[in-house]
Each structure stands twice: as C-alpha cells, then as structure tokens.
Amino acid sequence: xxxxxxxxxxxxxxxxxxxxxxxxxxxxxxxxxxxxxxxxxxxxxxxxxxxxxxxxxxxxxxxxxxxxxxxxxxxxxxxxxxxxxxxxxxxxxxxxxxxxxxxxxxxxxxxxxxxxxxxxxxxxxxxxxxxxxxxxxxxxxxxxxxxxxxxxxxxxxxxxxxxxxxxxxxxxxxxxxxxxxxxxxxxxxxxxxxxxxxxxxxxxxxxxxxxxxxxxxxxxxxxxxxxxxxxxxxxxxxxxxxxxxxxxxxxxxxxxxxxxxxxxxxxxxxxxxxxxxxxxxxxxxxxxxxxxxxxxxxxxxxxxxxx
Amino acid sequence: xxxxxxxxxxxxxxxxxxxxxxxxxxxxxxxxxxxxxxxxxxxxxxxxxxxxxxxxxxxxxxxxxxxxxxxxxxxxxxxxxxxxxxxxxxxxxxxxxxxxxxxxxxxxxxxxxxxxxxxxxxxxxxxxxxxxxxxxxxxxxxxxxxxxxxxxxxxxxxxxxxxxxxxxxxxxxxxxxxxxxxxxxxxxxxxxxxxxxxxxxxxxxxxxxxxxxxxxxxxxxxxxxxxxxxxxxxxxxxxxxxxxxxxxxxxxxxxxxxxxxxxxxxxxxxxxxxxxxxxxxxxxx
Amino acid sequence: xxxxxxxxxxxxxxxxxxxxxxxxxxxxxxxxxxxxxxxxxxxxxxxxxxxxxxxxxxxxxxxxxxxxxxxxxxxxxxxxxxxxxxxxxxxxxxxxxxxxxxxxxxxxxxxxxxxxxxxxxxxxxxxxxxxxxxxxxxxxxxxxxxxxxxxxxxxxxxxxxxxxxxxxxxxxxxxxxxxxxxxxxxxxxxxxxxxxxxxxxxxxxxxxxxxxxxxxxxxxxxxxxxxxxxxxxxxxxxxxxxxxxxxxxxxxxxxxxxxxxxxxxxxxxxxxxxxxxxxxxxxxxxxxxxxxxxxxxxxxxxxxxxxxxxxxxxxxxxxxxxxxxxxxxxxxxxxxxxxxxxxxxxx
Numbered sequence: 001x002x003x004x005x006x007x008x009x010x011x012x013x014x015x016x017x018x019x020x021x022x023x024x025x026x027x028x029x030x031x032x033x034x035x036x037x038x039x040x041x042x043x044x045x046x047x048x049x050x051x052x053x054x055x056x057x058x059x060x061x062x063x064x065x066x067x068x069x070x071x072x073x074x075x076x077x078x079x080x081x082x083x084x085x086x087x088x089x090x091x092x093x094x095x096x097x098x099x100x101x102x103x104x105x106x107x108x109x110x111x112x113x114x115x116x117x118x119x120x121x122x123x124x125x126x127x128x129x130x131x132x133x134x135x136x137x138x139x140x141x142x143x144x145x146x147x148x149x150x151x152x153x154x155x156x157x158x159x160x161x162x163x164x165x166x167x168x169x170x171x172x173x174x175x176x177x178x179x180x181x182x183x184x185x186x187x188x189x190x191x192x193x194x195x196x197x198x199x200x201x202x203x204x205x206x207x208x209x210x211x212x213x214x215x216x217x218x219x220x221x222x223x224x225x226x227x228x229x230x231x232x233x234x235x236x237x238x239x240x241x242x243x244x245x246x247x248x249x250x251x252x253x254x255x256x257x258x259x260x261x262x263x264x265x266x267x268x269x270x271x272x273x274x275x276x277x278x279x280x281x282x283x284x285x286x287x288x289x290x291x292x293x294x295x296x297x298x299x300x301x302x303x304x305x306x307x
Numbered sequence: 308x309x310x311x312x313x314x315x316x317x318x319x320x321x322x323x324x325x326x327x328x329x330x331x332x333x334x335x336x337x338x339x340x341x342x343x344x345x346x347x348x349x350x351x352x353x354x355x356x357x358x359x360x361x362x363x364x365x366x367x368x369x370x371x372x373x374x375x376x377x378x379x380x381x382x383x384x385x386x387x388x389x390x391x392x393x394x395x396x397x398x399x400x401x402x403x404x405x406x407x408x409x410x411x412x413x414x415x416x417x418x419x420x421x422x423x424x425x426x427x428x429x430x431x432x433x434x435x436x437x438x439x440x441x442x443x444x445x446x447x448x449x450x451x452x453x454x455x456x457x458x459x460x461x462x463x464x465x466x467x468x469x470x471x472x473x474x475x476x477x478x479x480x481x482x483x484x485x486x487x488x489x490x491x492x493x494x495x496x497x498x499x500x501x502x503x504x505x506x507x508x509x510x511x512x513x514x515x516x517x518x519x520x521x522x523x524x525x526x527x528x529x530x531x532x533x534x535x536x537x538x539x540x541x542x543x544x545x546x547x548x549x550x551x552x553x554x555x556x557x558x559x560x561x562x563x564x565x566x567x568x569x570x571x572x573x574x575x576x577x578x579x580x581x582x583x584x585x586x587x588x589x590x591x592x
Numbered sequence: 593x594x595x596x597x598x599x600x601x602x603x604x605x606x607x608x609x610x611x612x613x614x615x616x617x618x619x620x621x622x623x624x625x626x627x628x629x630x631x632x633x634x635x636x637x638x639x640x641x642x643x644x645x646x647x648x649x650x651x652x653x654x655x656x657x658x659x660x661x662x663x664x665x666x667x668x669x670x671x672x673x674x675x676x677x678x679x680x681x682x683x684x685x686x687x688x689x690x691x692x693x694x695x696x697x698x699x700x701x702x703x704x705x706x707x708x709x710x711x712x713x714x715x716x717x718x719x720x721x722x723x724x725x726x727x728x729x730x731x732x733x734x735x736x737x738x739x740x741x742x743x744x745x746x747x748x749x750x751x752x753x754x755x756x757x758x759x760x761x762x763x764x765x766x767x768x769x770x771x772x773x774x775x776x777x778x779x780x781x782x783x784x785x786x787x788x789x790x791x792x793x794x795x796x797x798x799x800x801x802x803x804x805x806x807x808x809x810x811x812x813x814x815x816x817x818x819x820x821x822x823x824x825x826x827x828x829x830x831x832x833x834x835x836x837x838x839x840x841x842x843x844x845x846x847x848x849x850x851x852x853x854x855x856x857x858x859x860x861x862x863x864x865x866x867x868x869x870x871x872x873x874x875x876x877x878x879x880x881x882x883x884x885x886x887x888x889x890x891x892x893x894x895x896x897x898x899x900x901x902x903x904x905x906x907x908x909x910x911x912x913x914x915x916x917x918x919x920x921x922x923x924x925x926x927x928x929x930x931x932x933x934x935x936x937x938x939x
Binding site (some may be wrong): 048049157158159160161188189190191192193194196197215216217218219221222242245246255256257259260261262263264265266267268269270271272273274278 | 640641758787788789791792793795796799814815816817818819820821822823824839840841843844845851854855856858859860861862863864865867868869870871874875
C-alpha cells in the first residue's frame with residue numbers, strides 16, 4: 001500500500017452531559033480523504049468555525065479517537081495518547097504546526113529548547129554538537145539559522161520568525177506529514193507570504209505532505225493541490241483545488257467564494273452580501289437532508305441532495 | 308542572583324524591609340550556635356531579672372538568660388517552620404502537578420486522598436501523637452506530621468493552575484517535541500506555579516508555627532526543647548504576668564511578630580517578582 | 593480646520609512611559625501623526641502589530657490611561673452644535689458629554705463589550721439611556737426600531753449575549769454604537785473574529801448605516817481587502833507613523849510607498865497563482881525604532897538618506913500623501929488585473 005494517510009468514513013460525536021445523557025454534538029460526519037506516499041501535495045481543508053476541520057485534524061494527529069471509522073497512517077491505525085513506542089514512532093512522522101506562534105512557545109522559556117528536545121527525542125542523538133547541527137539544518141530549511149534563533153525568547157522574535165521556527169521544529173525529525181492548523185491567520189500580513197511560500201517549498205523540495213487547514217480561500221487557491229470544503233461536520237465538496245475554487249458547485253462553496261472580499265476594483269465597495277446563496281444554504285440546512293457525495297467529471301466530489 | 312537582590316532592594320520597599328527584619332531574626336537565631344550557655348540547664352543565672360546591660364533580655368523564673376534562651380527558641384522554631392513548609396510544598400507540588408496534568412483516574416485518586424486529609428481534624432491527631440510518643444516527640448517528627456496535613460489546600464490550587472496549563476498550546480507542542488510528562492510538568496509548568504508556592508509557603512509557616520505554639524502552650528509537645536511555644540508554656544506555668552516578669556512574654560512575642568512581618572513582606576515582594584506576568588513585563592514583552 | 597472635517601489630528605505623539613524595576617522604557621506608539629477625516633467618510637487605518645494603530649485609536653476614543661500619555665499634539669473633533677474639543681487633553685467631564693452621543697465605538701470581540709450577565713436590553717439601557725435622554729417604554733421602542741434596521745427582531749432584547757451567534761452579537765454591538773446617531777464611529781477590527789460569510793454581512797451593514805446617518809467611520813484593520821471594499825480613504829501606519837494616505841483606489845492601483853506596494857501585492861487572490869512577494873525583516877520595536885525612515889531596514893528601495901533623515905508626509909497628488917524619499921520611484925508590484933510584475937521593486 002502506498003497510501004500515506006487514509007481517513008476512512010470517520011465520525012466524531014461528542015456526548016454532552018453525563019452517562020445517561022442523550023445530547024450530542026456531531027463534530028465530524030463521514031469524512032474521507034487519503035494521501036499517497038509518492039505524491040507529495042498540499043491538501044487543504046476549508047471550513048468556518050464549527051465545520052469540524054480542527055476536530056478532523058486532531059483525529060489525524062491522534063489527539064482524539066474517531067467514534068466510528070478509522071484513520072490509518074502508513075497502513076496502521078493512528079495510535080492515540082499513551083501507546084508508548086508506537087505513539088513515539090508516529091509522532092516522528094506526523095507533526096503539527098499551530099495557529100498562534102506566540103502561544104505555541106512558552107513565553108518564559110527559550111525557543112530552541114523545543115527544537116533541541118525534538119532532535120534528542122526523535123533522532124536519537126544526545127551529543128550536544130549533533131543536536132545543534134540538526135537544529136541548524138532544520139532552521140536553514142525555513143530560512144532562519146541557529147545563530148538567529150538560539151538563546152532567544154519568543155517575544156524577541158516576530159510572529160513570522162516564530163511561526164517559521166515552529167515549522168522548523170516540526171521538520172527536525174524529518175516527518176512525512178505536516179498538519180498546519182491556520183498557520184498564518186495570526187501572523188502579520190507582511191510576513192504571511194513568507195510562510196505560505198515556505199509551505200510550497202516544503203512540498204516541492206523536501207517531499208513533505210502538508211495538510212493545510214484554513215478559512216482563507218485566497219491562500220488556499222495559491223498553494224493547494226487538492227481541497228476539501230467542510231460545513232457543519234460534513235464534506236460538501238472535495239477535489240482538485242483550482243478547479244473547485246474557480247467554479248464551485250455546491251451552494252455553500254459558492255457562498256464562501258462569493259463572500260470573499262477581494263482587492264480588485266478597490267474603492268468601489270463591492271459589499272452586497274450574496275443573499276440568494278445564503279437563502280439557498282439556509283433552506284438546505286432547514287431541510288436536514290444529509291445528501292450524498294457524487295463524483296464529478298474533473299475528479300471532484302460534490303454533495304447533492306434529493307430535490 | 309546578586310543583581311536580582313540588588314534590584315529588589317532598590318525598587319521594592321517591601322522587600323527591603325522584609326529582608327532587614329528577617330536577617331535580624333536569622334542572625335539572632337544563629338547566635339545560638341555560639342551560645343556560652345546550655346539551654347537545657349536551669350538556674351544558671353539569677354532568676355527574674357528585668358532587661359539590663361548584663362542580661363539584655365532579662366532572665367526568667369527558671370534562672371535562664373532570656374537572650375540565649377530565645378536565640379535557641381527562634382532557631383528551633385524557624386527551622387521547624389521551614390521544614391514543614393518545605394516538605395508540604397514538595398508534596399503539594401507533586402500532587403497538584405500530577406493530578407492537574409495527567410487527569411483521569413490519577414486525578415481522581417489523588418483528589419480523593421486530598422479531600423480525606425482536608426476532612427481529618429488535625430488537632431486531635433497531633434495530641435494523639437503526643438500521647439503516643441511523649442518525650443520521644445522531637446521537632447522533626449512533629450514537623451513531618453504537620454507537613455502531612457499542610458499540603459491539601461495548596462495542592463488543589465496548584466492543580467487548578469496545572470489544569471489550565473494543560474490546554475495551552477505550548478504544552479501540546481512540548482508533547483510533540485517529545486518531552487516526557489515529568490519534564491513538561493517540572494520545566495514548563497512549574498514556573499507558573501511558583502507564585503502560588505511562595506504565597507502558600509508563607510501561610511503555611513504561619514500556620515505551622517502557630518499550631519506548634521498552641522500545642523506547646525497547652526503542654527502537648529516536648530517542653531524540654533526550647534522553642535517559642537515552650538517558652539510561653541513555661542512563662543504561663545510560672546504565672547509570669549501575674550508575678551510581674553513581663554519580659555518573659557512580651558519579648559518573645561515582639562520578636563515573633565517581627566519575624567512574621569519580615570517573612571510576609573519577603574514573600575509578598577518575591578511573589579510579585581517571580582509572577583510570570585511581571586517577569587514578562589520585565590523581559591520587555 | 594476645514595469645516596468639512598469632523599476630526600483633525602495634528603502632530604500627535606503618544607508614548608507609553610514605563611518605569612519598572614529601574615528599567616525605563618519609552619514606547620513611541622504614536623509618533624507625529626497629522627491627518628484629518630471629513631464628514632460622511634469612511635477612513636481606513638491599515639497597519640500590523642506594532643504599527644501603533646491601537647494606541648492611536650485609544651487616543652481618538654479619549655481612552656488615554658497611564659502608562660499611555662499624550663506627549664504632544666492634538667486630536668480635535670468638530671461636532672455640530674458644540675465647540676471643537678481636543679480629546680488629547682480634554683477633561684473627563686467633556687469626554688463624557690461627547691461619548692456615545694457624538695463619538696462611539698465598535699470593538700473587536702463582541703463578548704468583551706456585552707456584559708455576559710446582563711440581558712441585551714439592560715446593556716442598551718446602560719449605554720443609551722443617558723445620551724438619548726429616554727427611559728422605560730420610550731427607550732425600548734427606540735431600541736426595537738433601531739434593531740429592526742439591523743435585521744434583528746425584538747426577541748433579541750430579552751436574550752443574554754451567549755445565546756446569540758457571533759454575527760448577531762456583532763450586530764447588537766453595532767446597534768449599540770449607532771443608536772444615538774453619533775457623528776463619529778471608531779471601528780476597531782470589527783470583523784476579525786468572524787467567519788467570512790458573516791464578515792461580509794456585517795461590513796455591508798456598517799457601510800449602509802454610515803451612509804444613512806451621514807456619520808464618519810474610522811475603520812482600523814490589518815486586512816487590506818476590507819479596506820479595499822469599505823474605505824473611501826486609507827491611511828497606512830508603520831511603526832507609529834503614518835506613511836501614506838489617500839483615496840482607496842489610488843493606494844491600491846498606484847501606491848507611492850514601498851510598504852503599501854508590498855501590502856497590496858502580497859494579497860493572494862482567487863484565480864491567480866503567480867508568486868506573491870514576501871517582505872524581509874521583522875516588524876519594528878517601538879521602544880527602539882530604526883533611525884530615519886523606520887521602514888528602511890526592510891525596504892527594497894532604501895538609500896543612505898533613508899537611514900538618517902525622516903521623510904515627511906508630503907503631498908504626492910490630490911489628497912494623496914506619502915512619506916518616502918523615493919516616492920516617485922515606487923511602482924506597483926502586481927497590477928490591478930493580477931498580472932505578476934517583477935518580484936521586487938527596482939529603481
């Protein structure tokens with residue numbers, strides 16, 4: 001099997017209240033995606049808050065267990081917390097990048113500590129110089145260096161540098177899959193592109209697969225190969241990124257695209273909300289029909305509903 | 308280290324005063340190492356002498372020089388208080404961090420034990436220990452027993468901080484950086500817990516010393532060991548105030564108040580200094 | 593002060609002066625800003641973290657508290673029926689008089705404005721009763737009418753903030769800010785925490801209300817695409833200074849400052865996969881900003897003069913100012929049609 005990651009009809013249901021409670025929240029319903037080992041790509045999951053994209057990411061990272069379905073990494077079920085050696089081997093291959101770089105590092109501790117720990121833990125090296133070399137190598141890949149970052153506290157670096165350092169930390173152990181959860185939403189606009197371009201470089205030059213989670217369609221268009229749009233836990237449209245974003249078919253996907261503010265025609269205030277589409281989406285939500293995914297011609301899948 | 312102390316002295320008046328007071332008491336207590344008098348002997352001096360140039364703190368009805376007596380008393384009391392505070396801090400940090408970070412059944416069991424210790428009334432237990440051990444009850448054993456009762460409240464406080472820290476993103480990143488739970492607890496989370504440690508150590512010391520004094524005054528400890536409590540016991544025993552030997556009670560009480568004040572000021576100012584928020588401000592965040 | 597201006601800011605300097613454990617820090621958050629806002633205009637302030645825009649807003653909102661201090665300059669409002677008032681040095685009594693009735697604000701994060709323990713109607717009472725001079729039934733009626741224009745039904749009044757969705761809460765916040773028909777509204781990142789669909793809705797609402805009331809809005813956000821669609825004029829702040837300001841279209845199609853050019857060019861758009869340029873360096877430290885032009889360490893056009901002399905905010909053309917020694921050499925990095933230009937701006 002050359003499948004690197006296989007998410008197979010995964011559900012996640014949270015039960016609220018006590019043992020006898022009936023209340024539940026379906027965070028993810030029937031999610032399906034797979035990544036092939038020899039085709040590094042940037043796979044984007046797009047959704048708004050409450051869409052289930054973060055829950056799905058957490059399940060892939062092994063931080064949550066699916067309620068039904070399974071997630072296979074390299075042919076084996078993703079080990080969740082506390083499975084010892086298997087979990088360790090898994091973490092060496094799959095690493096996260098978090099949204100807020102200033103939160104991702106302990107403000108009271110130096111930044112290189114985490115890189116050193118990753119090196120020692122996953123590369124099995126303990127010699128001081130070997131660890132430094134590994135850190136420097138990873139930092140060079142993101143355009144930084146140990147000289148710049150070593151001995152610094154998080155507040156001494158900019159948001160962009162810090163996020164790149166976080167990516168470098170994830171790269172120290174040479175993982176095959178990087179899960180980036182909204183990596184640029186908290187980074188200043190002038191520094192954002194450096195990181196987005198970096199993700200592209202990771203795919204092109206280092207053969208790292210990236211699952212890029214975002215709500216920003218524009219950056220998704222810029223770097224993704226494939227894309228999956230989620231709404232309220234369900235996949236509504238999935239497939240080749242450019243094709244879908246150029247002409248989305250599902251009403252929600254069309255609504256998202258219509259709501260994106262663009263800088264074209266600046267000063268002329270194109271602010272009319274897409275009322276028609278909003279109405280259509282509300283109708284569909286009210287009907288409560290789950291619909292089903294149907295494959296299209298250009299390799300995409302769209303959720304369609306019975307009339 | 309020196310520069311930190313220097314900064315604190317210069318800019319934090321509470322720290323300066325606290326340091327002065329505490330240093331005076333500590334020096335006073337350390338003088339006992341050079342005492343020419345054996346504190347366990349009685350009638351080595353003329354009894355009931357008021358403070359004078361010969362006897363700085365006067366003498367008590369048992370014929371002991373108050374100055375040396377109190378020096379030993381404060382040395383024992385201070386070391387007692389510090390021992391209790393230290394041991395109970397260690398237990399509460401351990402329990403609080405483990406329970407907050409690991410959660411699950413570890414948390415449940417530890418908090419169950421915690422609540423038991425909160426519910427057990429300490430006073431009867433201490434008296435029980437006294438009756439069982441009598442004159443074998445030395446300061447260290449008493450300290451140990453008190454330490455076992457001094458940790459529950461603080462463990463819960465620490466646990467609540469640890470619970471909050473568990474969900475912060477740097478904890479998750481630390482996990483993916485391969486840090487073991489122990490390393491995370493001790494290196495990532497402990498700095499956030501330190502302010503609580505300091506504040507509660509102070510409260511703990513006041514509590515334990517107060518309890519010791521109470522037990523001693525009532526005669527439920529080994530009254531042959533000179534401590535602040537036993538001094539007051541003997542003073543009571545000899546009806547010091549009635550007889551007019553006021554310096555036997557007043558002087559130890561004054562020094563005790565000075566000590567508490569000094570420790571309190573130190574704890575408050577150090578606490579403010581090591582609080583992560585103030586540390587971040589100083590670092591220039 | 594032109595009678596057309598509702599706000600005139602002159603040479604405004606506001607610093608954070610802090611002395612902590614012997615370490616004195618002077619953070620020059622607002623360093624010499626001169627600009628004005630006309631009546632019935634939406635003025636956008638664009639800037640990133642450490643641009644000083646939040647501190648600037650605090651001064652404008654008359655929310656100046658230590659360690660923030662106004663060191664020099666003035667920010668004068670000219671409201672109808674009142675003497676001009678300089679909020680940089682006005683008394684509390686004066687600012688109380690204008691607050692909410694003439695000057696109001698829409699903050700980021702509606703949950704921090706709405707008291708979670710009080711129903712919406714109580715919050716409206718707290719804010720609006722005194723400025724409007726109404727109470728009881730009359731106030732309630734006014735509120736219901738106003739909420740209707742925001743497409744919110746009267747049942748919202750009895751609700752608690754957590755019972756409403758994020759979008760509805762933000763509408764309530766906008767309703768709060770506009771109920772007294774103020775002449776000047778400060779909107780600080782009003783849609784940053786919102787989903788993209790709700791964002792467009794809320795922004796169009798703000799725009800419509802502004803047009804209806806004839807009020808001026810100062811819209812602060814780092815998101816350039818919001819400015820492109822909302823603002824009539826935009827001011828770009830960098831390191832506590834205003835580096836460019838002018839009509840929106842001009843700034844987006846023909847910017848005359850390298851920072852603006854970069855900000856505009858780095859916006860990714862759907863339908864365009866050309867490589868977007870990235871800016872070198874890091875945002876400035878306001879406690880120790882670079883000498884001369886504060887942008888020079890990151891500027892592709894920097895020359896020696898930029899390191900030593902501060903460029904003044906000079907008029908480039910009608911209503912368009914730029915603080916750059918080489919303003920004439922600035923070319924857009926990417927044209928308005930999305931064709932990728934050269935990756936860096938060359939002389």
